[in-house]
Amino acid sequence: MSERIQKMISRKELHFGDFTVFGFTRDPNFINQRLSVQFEITPQIIDIGSFGQFFFYTSYGDVAESEEALVLKLGFLRSKTKSALNARQLLEQKLVSPHSIDSDGFSGNGLVVALSKTEPVFSAFQTLLGMPQLHYSILDDGIICSDIFRCIVSLIPHRELNDKILPQHFLFQNVYGPSTYIRNITRLLPGYYLKWFNGRIETNLRRSLDVVADNLKYIHDDKKALNLLNDSFEQIVGDYITQIESRGQGLVNQLSGGVDSTLLQSFINPKLYHRPNRSISYVIQVPSFEYEVDYARQASQLLKTDHTFVNYTSQDYPGLLTRVIDLLAQPPNHETTPSLLAIAEFIRSENWSERYFFTGHGSDTLFGFSDASKLKALEMIQKIPFADTWLKGLGLILSPAKRLSQSLLKGSEIIASRNNPDAFVARSNNLLTYDVDWGLVQRSFGDSIIRETLANRRNFPLQYSKSDHYLDKVNFIELLTFTYDLSVKNQQLALTHRMEQVFPFFDEDLIKLALTIHPDIRYIKGFKYKHLMRRLLERRTNAPVAHKSKGVSTVNEEFVIWMRTGPLRPLIDDIQRPGFMSKLDFDHMIQTPNYFLLSLLTFDLFNKRVIIGNSE
Template sequence: MSGLCGWIGHNGASNQELVEAMAAPLARFDGAPVRRVQGRKSAAAVAARDGSAHLYQSDGLLVALWGRPRLRDARLAEQAAREGLARTLADAWRGAPQELCASLDGTFALCIVDEAKGSALLAVDRMGEVPLAWRLAGETLVFGSSNDAIHRHPATPARLDPQGIYNYVYFHMVPSPGTVYRDVRRLLPGEYLLYKNGEVQTGSYWRMRYEEHNARPFPELKEQFLAALRTGVREAAGDSAVGAFLSGGTDSSTVAGILTEVSGRPAKTYSIGFEAQGYDEMEFARIASRHFGTEHHEYYVTPDDVVAAIPQVASAFDQPFGNASALPAYYCARLARADGIERMLGGDGGDELFGGNERYSKQHIFARYERVPGLLRKGLLEPAVFNFPGGRHIKLVRKARSYIEQASVPMPARLETYNLLDRYGAAAVFTDEFLADVDPGRPLVSLADTYGRSEAGSLINRMLELDMKITLADNDLPKVVKACELAGVEVAFPFLNDAIVAFSAGLTPRQKLNGTQLRWFFKEALRGFLPDEIITKQKHGFGLPFGVWLQQHKPLQQLASDSLTDLKARGIVRPAFVDELVGQHLREHAGYHGTMVWVLMMLEQWFKQR
């Protein structure tokens, strides 16, 4: 991968050798050149291709920036064109750090180290497209885009955090700001960190600001939206040999169509299929390709591909990661790389900006129950439903009970009603020794904390803002970014262009979720541009039929069995649970329980790659 790393507050025997050793893991997939700056008690390095590394050094002031951001201020942009972006940021550092960060658009990770003042600034972009983790050890602040870089510094050796492992099994990833390592934290999207003489404080330089009551005419909104889409795709494509993921959904199809339009030639599109009933969406990708006239490429992932790629995918992540879609994303990116593509465009972000996930409509239905007067709910409805004679055997009564039970759970805990770990029970899954160092309630507390920070007035926008962090920044973006890094290509996300993000914030809640109609404005604005079949299709994506194949493919069964057997010896998961999982549970429902097999298998595979 590419990235940024460094420290302040440590004077080693050879700062040059140390910072180069820290940067080595950042360049291991693409062989990107490493550029560095160093002071007496500090150093920073960026591993990146040309155009994505910006460094400056003068009198103990170090600036290192990874990414391709743009400056909002015209005066600063002109200065950057003359003197370089890093030099311009060095000059701006003397002002307010928050304003400096807010002046940047686009994707970036930034560090500014000022040895004379004993201070430093770290920051990441607004949507958290790239990671930046940090650890304070005494008066030494060590930071890096990868945990692997941080742990190469002598002040910050790796120490696993049981809570991070528990959070991984709960969420199938480790949500920020936590990591799987003790005392190592990640910056949240739109967050900065200030270091001063051995102390740190963090804050937000940007938050999503929704304008929920500013209804405007549809034609005006549609014109502005299409213009923002063209800008987002054009800027994401840049001047590289570019292609696009194409799943056949609304987001990837939109990106493919706009890319064809703005480039003036057929976009190169890439899709993944599966020979498994209910999982293959290739026909929708073909519909989109024919509609826009793209130069389309397909690859069908096989169970043998899964076996071959699992160790590679596990090694690409600096902490456990259990989203199985990373594997088909890797094969799709590899297909594009073999075709000469240098940068892929992903459709990620559309759901979280415009209201595209099924749970939004479900929660809208549950929220209706909250509007029923409490006296009526508690005094009449609930006693009638739960005390109905023989209600367990009457389908309508059972549904009413389930509805009331779920609707009575407060948000955002209601989103985790079907959480797999909760269904099994933590005590049934983990050993007593492991749980002694864990707070099982922490995942829901952190979820509630993120949800509670939203300033949105509507349920849909509060859910969207939560998903921008949990689903997008912590899960989907790392999935695609790491898959592309492993395949040797860059990736960009047009929907996360600042103009499109700002536009989405100005839509009314009803324009995102009209009753139970998902993405109402998005689909209406693109009606006639997208094929009707794409607009009306059910959401799917690059889902991997792991549970189905696990029942049929011997090498995959062996890999899973070996991984879970080795995991038993680590004292984390109860051996009896593993035996029950791969035995009775899988026989009962391979698709459902196969998810936990995958999550635990990838945990063990990650351990093996450390």
């Protein structure tokens, strides 16, 4: 790596921030040689006689102990009666034990772990779409677990790239399922229970997205749905704020000005009474982002928040991107992730006292995103005889109108392939991939591997839902893969700065309620997507912002320019060609950058800085 590049991406001091690490070992030197030296901590030791030792450390978790067990709670949990649950209550009410966890006894968004003090056994459970994670690695002498992926990466003896996930990375920019970017590191899937007993692991799914038994039990009435959603948001946001304040902490809302974050702010305000009401958002200093800035400013004025804009320029981006990869020990799955790091670094540099940051992320895949209109149109059109033929003909006739023509031709292809789920253009494969160069990935990995990877992603949500609704099928893929992974990585970044993000849209009680609303009105009404959230915001604010189109939170066109001739160009020129890519394809990508090049750039940086360790 050249001196110029090293100077450009010179990083701030890296730190682990808040984390939890625990496990079991039969090696008496493990704790001193790895844990104490690597993290400069003194973990709690639980001696299990001749079997070995449990070790445990958390810098922020809620912990309770008895003579037989140690219980850890991360996140926000509540009982069946909707009262907050802490670790002591989970233990005393016998909801958790090292041998079993009564996952039906609580809900929310969190992770629970129970370690035995008398035998080599522990249990763990992660709520559906829970943000606190459990990563683990099986070693010859035991097991290492942590909520932070980078902690596990730092502790395992050898780092090896898990090359099986490469097609996922280049197709979807994320890795879903239990596999991770590094071999022999596994993660517990959301909604799953895990039990480890003396070297043996068993897991089983405890949560489902199928909460309605038959079509007649769905909510079909808009007014009823809106009333129930309003009550649910009131209860969940109120519970989160109560739990946050009981911990002596404050909160901030990440207010972009969109429907989701503005709606959250409308529920936060009444709970804070006369206390400081702060909000924050990032600003990428390019002309196309001004619309987003104006939108956040209008929302802040409407809801009377003390708003802070965190500004950064294109020159800041290379350093932010490389620090993200260093802190996550894996590639980000979206170009906006460095923006969250910019916020975190600003907050810590300014010594803000608030720890918790609310976000509206996740709403799109629960309540409808822009592609819902296209999906509904295709669902209606394909019922017309020979729809693919006349749609193609219309697209050819309108070829002078390039954008409209391309949309019609693509629609024709999608309809023609409706009985072939393996087709690249099929809606579950194509609509939720991000500017993929299909020809390049085919040549790099081969048709059979690409089709297998697409099929695996389509089938992944089937363990959570058997819904055959055309909108559920696509949205559940997005929800359980890209959207969830993006949220998890943002939370991991926040924890490195001793902050926590709060995701009300991923709370189990809200998810369960949302899924009782029929998909035909939950995602879209007429051709208005996310109409329930818009109408709920209008009801609460009586402001036109509820139905105003929002600017994008990305700068894709500028991003390509940064790679072509801007501040990312030195990193692009420094990319090493991976073995699976031909020299011809590689040279073409480097010489003519497009958005897909981001996948190669993040993989190259990850490989150098994490796998090879070329980051010192």
